[in-house]
Amino acid sequence: MSPLLSPVSPELDEAHFALLAHYAKHLGRAPKAIRFAINAGERRSRQKGHGMEMLELRAYQASDDLRHIDWRVTARTGQAHTRLYAQENDHQRLLLVDLSNHAYFGTRHTFISTRLIQLAGIIAWRSKQQGDTLSYRLSYGEKEYASNKQGMLPNFLHQLQDASLLENRAQNMKKNSVWAHSQLTAKAHNKDVIILTDKQSWSDVEESALMQLARHNSVHWIQIIDSNAYNLPVGQYQMADQNGIQRVSISKKTMEHAKTAFVEQNTLMRKKLATIGIRHQLFDLTESPEKIARYLLSQGALR
Known part of the structure; x- marks a missing residue:
């Protein structure tokens, strides 16, 4: 199986980020009309x-x-x-990566957090290869990083590598979303903004910040889910979360309830984003980061 789709470990190393550079280089090109x-x-x-x-x-x-x-x-x-x-375009790009504790989960191939981090790595490499200007803000566990400086790629890749560590699952999650309470996002104008997050809800203050961001920029929201999590056979499972290893009993009723709750919440989020003017796209964990990057390419968010 492809090391990109199913890495050896959800905790990514330097060799894997070097591999991402290869995939970024061979994405192809965006349609001419979209790149203008x-x-x-x-x-x-x-x-x-x-x-x-x-x-x-x-x-x-x-x-x-x-x-x-x-x-x-x-x-x-x-x-x-x-x-x-x-x-x-000068292709000034703003990448916002926001991982909750729940992102460090997956039933097959890898974790949602890992897939989002892989995609962030491809975006960063592609921006460098194309000579585009990239700013970013990254939030996971108790840590947060941001930069709008040239030559920040090595630091960013190191931070992404740290973000993939499973120990972040046990950390207290930051209250504010990565797009709120930041001069980097508040001052963003005429940028291609890519948001990578597993979050599905936000406060009124955060929604106001999203509206401001979408008013002055082209915003793309990428969501990755593990659809298999709602199709598990009935039985008992051992699952790890921020509280450690837990034994979970799965019944047909609890599975249907969880799936219904997710669909309702996700539908509400999609409607909110559409109203704000943000383009939202949902991908399954079984889809490779290369495919998701090509979607962004087709939308003009990458070139």
């Missing part, structure tokens, strides 16, 4: 001027660059019109 910024008034490139391909012609808006006014169409119609050009 086309939103009205959006100026995401550090380069002056515009690209060579005109995307569309539309009525002038107050936020438009006056240099892009089409004077011929303006004179003919009597209304100011602007040319929108395909403009290659």
Whole structure:
């Protein structure tokens, strides 16, 4: 079985993060149309001027660059019109990784925490390989790290390696989500934001921070679940959590109740995210981080 899909241990080592660089390099490329910024008034490139391909012609808006006014169409119609050009993004990316104690769980292949950490590693490597600007905030157990500096990849990979350790499952979880109470997220504008978390609920303050983030950025929310956890045969199991090894009795009734509760909570979360304007995608633990990274590529969150 692929070492990417099913690593030897959920605790990842340096060799595994080196392997992630290989997969990041061979993801392919995003469709050209997606890799360009086309939103009205959006100026995401550090380069002056515009690209060579005109995307569309539309009525002038107050936020438009006056240099892009089409004077011929303006004179003919009597209304100011602007040319929108395909403009290659500077691809400034913000990666937010937030792992709860419950993420350190899995019935097959690996843990949810491990899969999210693998994906974070691929995103980090891909950003470096493509010359993109990457900022991040990482929260797990009692630890939290953040950086918006160049050359931070070695430190970030080391922190991800530490985040994969099972001892984090026994730590007290931070109360606030990774996207709240942070200057890094509060000041984020015109970025591709990728949120990797197993959390499904948040406070009103955290929701306000999410709305602010989505208002000024393109936000992608990636959720990974272990669907097999709701299809276990009836019986007794030994499961580990932050309180140690516990014996759990599974009946058909308790399994149905757990599945119903999850579906209801997840449906509510998806509706909230859609209302805010955040693109949400759910993947199963049986799907590789390479496949999830390719989805992000197809959505323009990676290039």
